[in-house]
Amino acid sequence: MHEQPLTDQDRFPLLTPASQRRLHGMWEHPHAPRFNHRCGDRLTADGLKKVRAFEAEHLKHANQTWRDADTPAWAIEYARHALANTPFYRQRGGRAEDFLAIPASTRGDLARAPWAFVPDDASLDDLIVYDTSGTTGHPIFVPTHPVASSMYLPLLRGVLARHGVGLDGGDRVSIVLVCAQNLTYTFASVSAYLEGAGYIKLNLSPHAWRNPEDCVRYLNDCAPEIYTGDPLSFLELAKLPLTHRPQALVSTSMALLPGLRAELSRRFECPVIDIYSMTECRLIAASTPATSEPAGLELVAHDLFVEILDAEGNRLPAGQRGEITLTGGRNPLLSLLRYRTGDFAALDFSGPRPVLVGLEGRPPTRFLTPDGRIVNNIDVSLALRELPLAQFRLHQSQDGSLILSCRDVEHHRDALARPMAQLFGEHAPLEFEEFDPDADGKVIQYTSDILDAELEGRERSYQHVVWRGAKLP
Amino acid sequence: MTSEGPPLEALARRLAESPADFLTSSIHVTALAADLLRDLGQQTPPDDLWAMLAPTKGRGAAARSAANRLQLISLAVWLLSDPWFARNATSASSVWLLLAIGLDPLAEIIDATSAISDADRREELVRFILWSLELRPAGETHAQAQDRLTNLDSVERVRVVRETRAAEERARQIREAMAAKAAEEAAASYGRE
Numbered sequence: 315m316h317e318q319p320l321t322d323q324d325r326f327p328l329l330t331p332a333s334q335r336r337l338h339g340m341w342e343h344p345h346a347p348r349f350n351h352r353c354g355d356r357l358t359a360d361g362l363k364k365v366r367a368f369e370a371e372h373l374k375h376a377n378q379t380w381r382d383a384d385t386p387a388w389a390i391e392y393a394r395h396a397l398a399n400t401p402f403y404r405q406r407g408g409r410a411e412d413f414l415a416i417p418a419s420t421r422g423d424l425a426r427a428p429w430a431f432v433p434d435d436a437s438l439d440d441l442i443v444y445d446t447s448g449t450t451g452h453p454i455f456v457p458t459h460p461v462a463s464s465m466y467l468p469l470l471r472g473v474l475a476r477h478g479v480g481l482d483g484g485d486r487v488s489i490v491l492v493c494a495q496n497l498t499y500t501f502a503s504v505s506a507y508l509e510g511a512g513y514i515k516l517n518l519s520p521h522a523w524r525n526p527e528d529c530v531r532y533l534n535d536c537a538p539e540i541y542t543g544d545p546l547s548f549l550e551l552a553k554l555p556l557t558h559r560p561q562a563l564v565s566t567s568m569a570l571l572p573g574l575r576a577e578l579s580r581r582f583e584c585p586v587i588d589i590y591s592m593t594e595c596r597l598i599a600a601s602t603p604a605t606s607e608p609a610g611l612e613l614v615a616h617d618l619f620v621e622i623l624d625a626e627g628n629r630l631p632a633g634q635r636g637e638i639t640l641t642g643g644r645n646p647l648l649s650l651l652r653y654r655t656g657d658f659a660a661l662d663f664s665g666p667r668p669v670l671v672g673l674e675g676r677p678p679t680r681f682l683t684p685d686g687r688i689v690n691n692i693d694v695s696l697a698l699r700e701l702p703l704a705q706f707r708l709h710q711s712q713d714g715s716l717i718l719s720c721r722d723v724e725h726h727r728d729a730l731a732r733p734m735a736q737l738f739g740e741h742a743p744l745e746f747e748e749f750d751p752d753a754d755g756k757v758i759q760y761t762s763d764i765l766d767a768e769l770e771g772r773e774r775s776y777q778h779v780v781w782r783g784a785k786l787p
Numbered sequence: 788m789t790s791e792g793p794p795l796e797a798l799a800r801r802l803a804e805s806p807a808d809f810l811t812s813s814i815h816v817t818a819l820a821a822d823l824l825r826d827l828g829q830q831t832p833p834d835d836l837w838a839m840l841a842p843t844k845g846r847g848a849a850a851r852s853a854a855n856r857l858q859l860i861s862l863a864v865w866l867l868s869d870p871w872f873a874r875n876a877t878s879a880s881s882v883w884l885l886l887a888i889g890l891d892p893l894a895e896i897i898d899a900t901s902a903i904s905d906a907d908r909r910e911e912l913v914r915f916i917l918w919s920l921e922l923r924p925a926g927e928t929h930a931q932a933q934d935r936l937t938n939l940d941s942v943e944r945v946r947v948v949r950e951t952r953a954a955e956e957r958a959r960q961i962r963e964a965m966a967a968k969a970a971e972e973a974a975a976s977y978g979r980e
Binding site (some may be wrong): 320325351352353354355356357404405407409412415416417422423424426427428429430432434438439441442443444445455457460463464466467470485489491492493501503505513515542543544559564566567589591593596678700 | 797800812834835836837838839841843847848849850852853856887888891954957958960961962964968969971972974975976977978979
């Protein structure tokens with residue numbers, strides 16, 4: 315366990331002179347942003363070997379799938395191990411052979427008792443912890459391992475290949491993750507799996523840069539193979555006069571609406587790939603070139619079994635909507651056995667691999683402050699994340715008034731008022747309401763009556779805005 | 788090192804007189820446990836209370852074994868509600884570890900109803916709970932208490948005692964490691980989730 319702050323040796327165990335030069339180049343570039351964090355892949359030689367072995371296995375089993383109503387033998391074997399070796403599942407009981415009777419677990423279970431999801435036989439030596447707001451806005455601390463983090467890359471490489479795009483790595487910046495929010499960690503890093511190629515996480519928000527023109531210069535100079543981000547951050551990226559054209563845009567975290575996807579694709583002259591991914595197990599599904607509207611996302615991981623369950627925990631047949639439920643994955647410190655994601659879709663088995671159809675879970679939402687600033691839902695989640703709320707909901711009416719509802723709202727009123735005032739201003743019209751999350755099933759956490767185009771018109775701090783249908787600059 | 792606890796007989800009698808409600812499926816084990824922990828000085832229920840003690844929606848054998856575990860936990864709560872424990876400043880965190888995970892190995896081999904009706908099982912549960920909290924029955928030495936705990940039945944009990952200690956220790960280690968690592972920088976992830 316590291317009692318002291320990490321050193322670069324801890325962050326980058328496989329740093330070479332070349333990747334070290336690249337790292338410094340990204341940090342010390344004259345137009346670099348004000349990076350506020352340091353982060354490495356923490357991949358050792360043994361770890362890298364495991365990631366490469368995973369890639370080989372993924373390629374070998376790329377066509378391995380299952381048919382509707384089947385449970386693959388490997389998933390049953392995974393269940394057997396989880397039921398015997400993971401405290402949470404052991405307590406809930408069940409038999410691997412009777413897979414359909416194994417009780418489902420939830421994000422709430424993981425949020426409340428993450429330690430109980432760590433298998434007995436997993437070493438804690440390389441434990442790392444990610445936190446995620448999740449759909450409930452309540453932080454979930456997810457135990458994981460550096461190897462599992464880097465295993466995202468071979469899967470991503472496979473997804474990109476389906477679109478005719480390579481992820482070559484080596485002597486370049488491979489990935490820039492763009493954010494557009496008030497506050498987020500930003501850093502430059504290198505990936506041993508990508509042969510020392512650069513990876514940068516940055517914030518497009520103006521206050522993250524020293525000079526207004528730095529952002530465009532830096533991104534053009536970095537010339538990443540791909541950008542990753544979410545629909546809202548890509549919307550901001552699209553406003554910049556970038557000359558560099560990436561190979562692809564990879565969108566995660568929120569629903570990517572078809573109109574925006576098409577506009578982004580035109581703007582950047584590359585495929586825009588929608589990915590369904592969660593902190594708990596990373597990459598689950600991705601859009602394919604062949605996927606038609608309404609958007610379907612093809613399951614991509616050979617080691618993840620996906621079921622659709624109804625509210626009672628019964629498996630639903632192909633075509634019926636229910637909760638996406640996961641078994642398996644590659645995180646050695648987190649067993650996922652019939653794990654309900656909180657997201658909803660139906661499965662379609664008509665293609666070579668199962669496809670999630672009509673995925674619904676985290677629609678992106680932007681709110682307007684009285685002084686014309688835009689606050690996106692990630693900022694709200696971050697601002698309220700430390701509060702002990704099981705769930706909350708924020709709605710903005712056409713007149714700009716906000717209603718924040720949660721259970722036991724009177725008890726939380728003062729604690730909620732402070733961060734909301736910081737985000738929206740002291741004079742924002744904000745009301746509090748009691749909210750019963752059981753009353754209407756699935757909670758859409760963030761909603762607004764202000765149309766996006768209108769939002770953009772009322773916003774003062776940006777010149778151009780585009781959303782659904784309007785043209786990108 | 789164990790400390791002297793309450794008399795075995797008093798606790799066994801308390802167990803024999805457990806309210807019938809404690810074995811019904813409608814009992815809210817989470818509420819019982821939260822009340823007990825509050826009595827022991829923990830004002831806010833543990834974060835993992837609901838996840839560890841929630842009634843399961845499983846079916847068949849899975850549901851039966853999960854229900855038996857929760858019944859055994861209910862009985863432990865009843866036993867630990869004896870005023871002796873609050874009076875003697877029993878650690879709420881140790882009690883929570885016992886309820887959350889410590890009874891799991893025992894629940895695999897004893898039936899909760901027999902822990903009320905059968906004198907040997909009663910004694911076993913009492914001894915097990917005292918041992919788990921590093922207590923020994925009043926009037927017994929540490930060696931006597933240890934000997935009687937593992938000799939009540941069979942070799943299987945020795946395994947249960949060993950597994951319980953290991954499970955509690957493991958849970959403690961993971962929680963400590965996660966708390967330490969949550970504040971530390973993680974490894975790079977390449978997209979947003």
